[in-house]
Amino acid sequence: MLKKCALVTGAVRNSGLGIARKFLSEGVPTFITSRVEEDAVKVAEELTKEFNVPCFGLGFSPRNAKEETDPMFAKIEEKGYYVDSLVCNAADLGRWMDPLTVEADKWEDVILTNIMGYFLPARAAARQMIANGDPKSGTIVLMGSINYKDALPERSAYIASKGAIRSMTKGLALDFAPYGIRINCIAPGPIWTTRYDEWTPEEAVARTATVPLNTITTKEQIGNVTWFLSSEPSQNMTGSVLVIDGGVDCLNVDINKYK
Numbered sequence: 001m002l003k004k005c006a007l008v009t010g011a012v013r014n015s016g017l018g019i020a021r022k023f024l025s026e027g028v029p030t031f032i033t034s035r036v037e038e039d040a041v042k043v044a045e046e047l048t049k050e051f052n053v054p055c056f057g058l059g060f061s062p063r064n065a066k067e068e069t070d071p072m073f074a075k076i077e078e079k080g081y082y083v084d085s086l087v088c089n090a091a092d093l094g095r096w097m098d099p100l101t102v103e104a105d106k107w108e109d110v111i112l113t114n115i116m117g118y119f120l121p122a123r124a125a126a127r128q129m130i131a132n133g134d135p136k137s138g139t140i141v142l143m144g145s146i147n148y149k150d151a152l153p154e155r156s157a158y159i160a161s162k163g164a165i166r167s168m169t170k171g172l173a174l175d176f177a178p179y180g181i182r183i184n185c186i187a188p189g190p191i192w193t194t195r196y197d198e199w200t201p202e203e204a205v206a207r208t209a210t211v212p213l214n215t216i217t218t219k220e221q222i223g224n225v226t227w228f229l230s231s232e233p234s235q236n237m238t239g240s241v242l243v244i245d246g247g248v249d250c251l252n253v254d255i256n257k258y259k
Contacts, residue, residue, distance in 0.1 A: 002132055005029040005081035006230070009060060009121065010090025012043045014193040015143070018219025019087050019226045024051040026227065031076055031083075033060035033090065062090045062117025063109055069120040073128060082132045085230045086125040088118040089143045094158035107157045114161035115168070118142050122172060126181050136180030139230040142169055144185045144241065146249045162187075166241060173239030182238040184229045189245025192216045212247030 006023045010016040011032035023030045024047055032047075034040035037059025044057035056079060060072050076083060094110035122140050129138035147155070148162040169185040176183055190211070199207065208216055225244050228234050243249055 002077060002082040003029065003080055004084035004134075004137070005031060005054075005076065006085040006087065007031045007033070007076065007083045007121070007125065008087040008089055009033045009062060009117075011087075012039045012057075015188075015191055015219045015222045016087075016089040017043070018221075018223035019089060020047065020055070020223075021051075022220070022223030022227045023085070023230075024053045024055060026231075027053055028085065029054040029056075029081060031056045031058055031079075031081070033058045033072070035059070035061045035090075060090070062088075062121075063092070063113045065112070065117045065120040069124050072121075073124045077128075082128040083125040084129065084134075084138055086121060086140045087143070087226055087230070088121055088141070090117065091143065092158070092161075094155050094161070097154050097157055099154075099156055102157075110157035111161055111164075114158070115164045118165060119168060119172075122183065126176055126179070129181055130179055138179075138181040140172075140176075140181065140183040141226050141229050142183065142185045144169070144187045146187050146189045146243060146245050148187065150249065169241065170239045177238060182229075182234075184234070184237055184239070185241045186222065186225055186229070187241050187243045187245075187249075188217055188222060189243075189248040190216050191222060192218050210248070211245075212251065215246055217244055217246060 006028045008016055008020045011020040012034045020030050020032050032040055032044055040057030044055040047055040058072055060068055092110045092113040129135040142165050144165045145162040147159050148166045151159055169183055172183050208214055225242055
């Protein structure tokens with residue numbers, strides 16, 4: 001009999017790593033992915049030692065989800081697990097794409113990564129949940145953004161994809177509801193990632209001051225919200241979007257600084 005596990009895509013750093021660490025801290029065996037398999041394997045080994053809970057690294061490029069999704073889920077089964085909690089986090093940020101000059105293939109890459117790279121793992125996870133006889137415990141979380149409705153310049157592909165993720169969450173919630181599988185979306189504002197570490201102290205203070213709560217969301221907070229949507233306290237939530245942004249979405253602010 002296969003054992004339950006979590007799968008977090010794009011989890012060797014930043015938000016994905018924060019999410020994986022939260023699942024492992026709760027004692028959940030977890031698979032993490034990276035486009036570079038060696039990176040995922042290395043981080044997984046470190047996490048296994050830290051939490052004394054099984055963690056496995058897999059290579060997965062969401063841009064190539066049509067070719068790589070089913071083999072990835074087959075590898076999970078080969079390890080003796082099936083996905084009971086899926087978190088689609090890996091994304092293409094689609095930055096600096098002037099719509100007048102961007103190459104069509106690059107614009108398409110964002111769409112394929114952020115939409116097909118979420119839909120196909122969600123479908124594969126739902127199939128595993130159903131096949132293993134306990135779909136009503138199954139959860140799926142898709143990483144969206146407040147930018148599904150708050151636009152940014154030169155990021156039209158990213159914004160379009162995040163709007164699609166929001167809509168896909170609602171559509172799949174209805175499709176999966178008869179099986180008891182829940183799917184929800186997180187819509188973060190600015191998250192403190194490694195690229196923010198390049199800020200000077202003065203710049204960090206100035207930019208943080210634009211957030212009503214005067215704090216930028218951390219990867220640990222993203223992990224906590226994801227765990228909530230993947231656990232019993234949210235058992236009657238599906239098709240929902242949870243905003244975590246310190247209040248940014250409540251203001252008419254110059255979001256350009258976060259692009």
